[in-house]
Amino acid sequence: MSIDLETAAKVAKLARIRVEKEALPALADEFNTILGFIEQLSEVDVEGVEPMVSVTPMRLKRRVDTVTDGDQQAAVLSNAPDAREGFFAVPKVVE
Amino acid sequence: MSGLNTLTIAEARDKLRAKDITSTELTEACLAQIDTAGALNAFVHGTADLARQQAARADERLQGADETPAMCGIPLGIKDLFCTKGVASQAGSAILNGFQPEYESTVTQNLFDAGSVMLGKLNMDEFAMGSSNETSTYGNAVNPWRRGNDDAALTPGGSSGGSASAVAADLCLGATGTDTGGSIRQPAAFTGITGIKPTYGRCSRWGIVAFASSLDQAGPMTKDVRDAAIMLEAMCGHDPKDSTSADLAVPNFEAMLTGDIKGKVIGIPREYRMDGMPDEIEKLWADGTAMMKDAGATVRDISLPHTKYALPTYYVIAPAEASSNLARYDGVRYGHRATLAQGDGITEMYEKTRAEGFGPEVQRRVMVGTYVLSAGFYDAYYNRARKVRTLIKRDFENVFADGIDAILTPATPSAAFGLGEMADADPVAMYLNDVFTVTVNLAGLPGISVPAGLDRQGLPLGLQLIGRPWEEGDLLNCAYALEGAAGFVAKPGKWW
Numbered sequence: 001m002s003i004d005l006e007t008a009a010k011v012a013k014l015a016r017i018r019v020e021k022e023a024l025p026a027l028a029d030e031f032n033t034i035l036g037f038i039e040q041l042s043e044v045d046v047e048g049v050e051p052m053v054s055v056t057p058m059r060l061k062r063r064v065d066t067v068t069d070g071d072q073q074a075a076v077l078s079n080a081p082d083a084r085e086g087f088f089a090v091p092k093v094v095e
Numbered sequence: 096m097s098g099l100n101t102l103t104i105a106e107a108r109d110k111l112r113a114k115d116i117t118s119t120e121l122t123e124a125c126l127a128q129i130d131t132a133g134a135l136n137a138f139v140h141g142t143a144d145l146a147r148q149q150a151a152r153a154d155e156r157l158q159g160a161d162e163t164p165a166m167c168g169i170p171l172g173i174k175d176l177f178c179t180k181g182v183a184s185q186a187g188s189a190i191l192n193g194f195q196p197e198y199e200s201t202v203t204q205n206l207f208d209a210g211s212v213m214l215g216k217l218n219m220d221e222f223a224m225g226s227s228n229e230t231s232t233y234g235n236a237v238n239p240w241r242r243g244n245d246d247a248a249l250t251p252g253g254s255s256g257g258s259a260s261a262v263a264a265d266l267c268l269g270a271t272g273t274d275t276g277g278s279i280r281q282p283a284a285f286t287g288i289t290g291i292k293p294t295y296g297r298c299s300r301w302g303i304v305a306f307a308s309s310l311d312q313a314g315p316m317t318k319d320v321r322d323a324a325i326m327l328e329a330m331c332g333h334d335p336k337d338s339t340s341a342d343l344a345v346p347n348f349e350a351m352l353t354g355d356i357k358g359k360v361i362g363i364p365r366e367y368r369m370d371g372m373p374d375e376i377e378k379l380w381a382d383g384t385a386m387m388k389d390a391g392a393t394v395r396d397i398s399l400p401h402t403k404y405a406l407p408t409y410y411v412i413a414p415a416e417a418s419s420n421l422a423r424y425d426g427v428r429y430g431h432r433a434t435l436a437q438g439d440g441i442t443e444m445y446e447k448t449r450a451e452g453f454g455p456e457v458q459r460r461v462m463v464g465t466y467v468l469s470a471g472f473y474d475a476y477y478n479r480a481r482k483v484r485t486l487i488k489r490d491f492e493n494v495f496a497d498g499i500d501a502i503l504t505p506a507t508p509s510a511a512f513g514l515g516e517m518a519d520a521d522p523v524a525m526y527l528n529d530v531f532t533v534t535v536n537l538a539g540l541p542g543i544s545v546p547a548g549l550d551r552q553g554l555p556l557g558l559q560l561i562g563r564p565w566e567e568g569d570l571l572n573c574a575y576a577l578e579g580a581a582g583f584v585a586k587p588g589k590w591w
Contacts, residue, residue, distance in 0.1 A: 003466075015418060015465040016425070017458050018446035027462070030522060034463055037523045038476060040407045044483050051481035055295050055309060055488065055539030056564070060338045075197040081432035088427050093441050 003031040099124035101265045104169050104322040105349075111157055111168045118157065118168030121268075122150040122212050125170045128266045129214060134591040137251075137261040139175060139233040140183045140216040146170060149212040156210055165349070166329045167210030172217045172261045172270040176254075177203050177313075178302040179213065186304040187221040187231040187254075190452025191430045200302025201334045202271060202313050209329040214267050218257025221454045222421065223278055223306045226528035227517060228256025230456045235514050238286055239264040239587040242552040246590070249511040249554070252282030252528075258316045259286040263587060269317040269326050273303060275310045276409050277532025280544035283316055284506035284557025287546040287585060289323045289578070290316045291571070294564045295539035296341035299334030307416035308339075310409075310536040320545065320575045324348035327567065343565060351568035356576045357391035362499040366402035367531060369508075375550045376505045383503055383547055383558040386580035387573075397499060399490040404483050405534040406526060411467050411480035412537075417457075418464025424452060459522065488538040495563050501573045504531050506544040506557035531559060541567045543574045547581040555585065 003011075008028040012019040019027060073086055082089040099121045102110070110116045126146065129138050153168035178184045178196035185191040203213070218236040220228050227250040228236040236256035238249040240263070251260040255272035259282035262270050272279040274292035283290030291314045298313040305311065315326035328348045334340040363384055368377075388394050426432035426448030433447035453461065467476035494502070508530055517525050535542035541564070544557040558577065562570030 011462050011466045011469070014469060015458075015462045016422075016442070016445040016449055017453065017462065018443075018450035027459075030459055031463065031466065033521050033523055034410065034459075035466075037526075038407045038411055038467075038480075041404060041411070041476075041479050041483055044401070044404055044479075044486065046479060046482035046486070049482040049485050051478050052484040052488065053481075054339070055537075056339070056341065058296070058339075058341070061335070061342070063335070072197075076428075078197055079194055079429035081426060081430070090427055091435060091440050091444055 003028045003035065100128045102268060103318045104166070104268050104325050107169055107268055108165050108325070112163065114157070118150040118153040118212060119147070121168065122146050122170045122214070125214055125267050132264055132266055132591050135237045135239060135260045135264055136234055137218055137236050137257040137264070137266060138172065138215040139218045139257065142182055142213055142215045145182070146212050146214050149207070153210045153212060164209040164329065165325045166206060168212065169268050170212040170214050171206065172215060172258060172267040173203055173213050174255055174258050174271050174273060175216045175219050176223055176273050176304045177271060178304065179203055179216070183216065184304070185232065186223070187219040187233060188452065188454070188457065189232040189431060190424045190449070194429050198302060201299035201336060202303065202330050205332060206329055211329070217261055217270055220254035220256065221457050222304065222417070223254040223273055223275055224417070224456050224460055225253040226277070226281060226525055227514070228253040229514060230454050232454065236260050237514070238511050239591065240286060240511060240554055241587070241590065242554060248514045250285065250514050252285035252511065254278040255282050255316060259283055259288060262286070262288045262316050262318060264591070269315055269322055271313060271330070272316045273311055273313050274536065275306050275413060276536050277529040279314045279316060280532045280542055280557070280559055281507050281528055283544040284546070284555065285511040287555030287583065288316060288318060289320050289543065289545055289574070290314065291323045291327060291543040291567070292535065292541060293327060293331060293567050294541045296339050297331045297567065299337040299340045301334055301336040305420040307413040308420060309416060310413060320571060320578045321349060321352060323543070324352055324571045346568045348568050348571055351572050352575045353572060354576050354579055356387070356573055359392040359500045359573060360498050361387045361392045361394050361573070362397035362494055362502040363394060364397050364399045364402065364502060364504060366399050367504045369530070373509060375556065376508060379548050379556050379558060380503070380505050383577060383581070386577060387503060390576045390580055395499065397494045397502070399494065399534070401483065401487045401490050402534060405487055405537055406530060408480045408483045408487065408537060409529070409533045410463070410526060411476050412484065414460040414464030415468050415477050416464070418461045418468065421457070421461050424449065484537050487534055491538045491540060500563070501570055502561040504559045504561065506531060506559040510550040510552070510554035510556055535561055540564055541570050543570055545574050545578050545581065546583040547577065548583065549585060555583070
């Protein structure tokens with residue numbers, strides 16, 4: 001499997017990381033090295049093997065569906081790069 | 096009183112309880128050492144004021160009639176991956192510049208409830224991704240050890256490199272670390288200290304910045320095995336805020352340190368004997384095997400046939416989980432937000448923020464994770480890796496079912512290397528540092544690294560013991576026997 005520039009650009013887009021055009025060849029090279037290494041997994045016979053979901057065979061804990069916390073608006077917004085009038089502020093999402 | 100910073104936790108506890116020393120004296124001794132140790136770049140956010148307050152409170156508790164917890168008054172360093180309320184917590188990343196959590200991680204809360212003192216936050220690889228502490232936004236942490244008379248700076252290992260360096264240089268009595276593929280055990284081995292990764296689920300992950308959620312576990316990094324037992328007990332326990340936290344009683348680990356391992360069966364896995372392994376590692380392993388035998392254990396050759404596939408499995412699963420966990424760093428709720436150009440919308444904001452905020456290794460892993468999870472490759476990579484992980488875990492279950500109590504392996508394939516020496520190597524060459532440790536994370540088992548010897552250049556080397564799930568007490572006792580037999584007492588010469 002070989003990653004071309006177009007695939008590298010698509011992956012960067014999906015990951016929401018800006019990669020300049022000039023940097024794409026080096027990125028594709030690195031992907032190829034890492035994926036080449038990962039390729040070893042195709043040698044393993046996994047016929048009939050269940051994919052691991054949890055390393056401990058343990059049912060996740062559940063709790064009653066009630067409010068346990070709240071009224072933390074100031075704390076929630078305290079680290080925001082931009083917050084106005086009790087909301088997170090972001091650039092326009094819908095034209 | 097000078098030299099208090101060189102005490103172990105157990106020694107300091109006994110002196111504190113006997114009122115020979117105060118936590119305030121102990122804390123001041125550590126703070127003074129930290130002030131002179133800037134060259135190690137281990138502490139990256141100092142919390143001296145908080146430390147003094149906590150020490151004063153601990154001294155009040157120690158004056159009381161009741162017996163205080165073992166950790167009461169003990170000064171610690173906290174890895175920057177742990178969110179600490181009101182104190183900068185950046186996970187070594189520029190994207191979390193200025194982030195001051197409004198909450199406390201469960202592990203640090205447990206330590207504080209037990210009376211521990213926080214000296215500051217410790218350097219680490221960005222988002223715990225690295226084996227050399229060279230990917231941190233704070234710059235490299237430096238190993239206090241050097242090769243003979245050579246003054247080249249060496250790596251303390253990663254990702255808990257700051258923790259390892261601080262403990263090895265006696266800047267604190269113990270430190271928290273986290274281990275996703277070996278990030279406690281490898282730096283412990285590189286700096287001549289002890290580090291244990293407990294069973295997955297033993298320590299709450301709540302409030303620890305997530306890297307790969309199914310692999311991450313917190314653990315203590317300490318000067319010896321007894322301290323590891325004491326500190327681990329204070330860190331772990333069931334936490335309703337982490338749904339993967341095990342609802343199991345926490346034993347008194349220290350009380351289990353008898354040093355008696357007669358009748359224990361120690362497995363030596365043949366697949367860990369790799370081509371090109373340095374003679375010194377080979378010899379260390381053989382010596383460790385002989386020590387276990389001399390202490391009365393039975394040694395048996397075992398096979399873990401899927402060992403070879405552990406690293407490739409890890410480098411699918413860890414980036415996949417990282418790409419998902421790190422999706423939250425988008426410049427909206429906390430941390431860095433890129434300056435936007437006229438007309439930029441929300442997508443540009445995400446893309447620019449993440450390109451500016453994440454370093455190259457983090458970007459690489461997030462993108463690899465995105466790729467292996469993407470439509471068309473999910474089954475070929477991610478699902479296949481999860482199946483191989485099942486097989487890796489089954490290998491361990493089989494040997495434990497055959498009566499093996501613990502498994503002895505080297506901790507790392509070499510001693511500490513020089514900072515910058517791996518700069519031209521491809522990423523996969525760096526990943527090989529975790530070759531002996533990563534299986535343990537994939538199988539969710541406890542593993543401990545104990546310093547066991549020096550290489551010909553005078554650098555520490557570690558041996559690893561792997562235990563049965565939830566049997567940390569037994570594992571620590573095996574490590575205690577190994578530590579006693581190895582008699583490792585070397586310390587780095589002070590140059591900083």
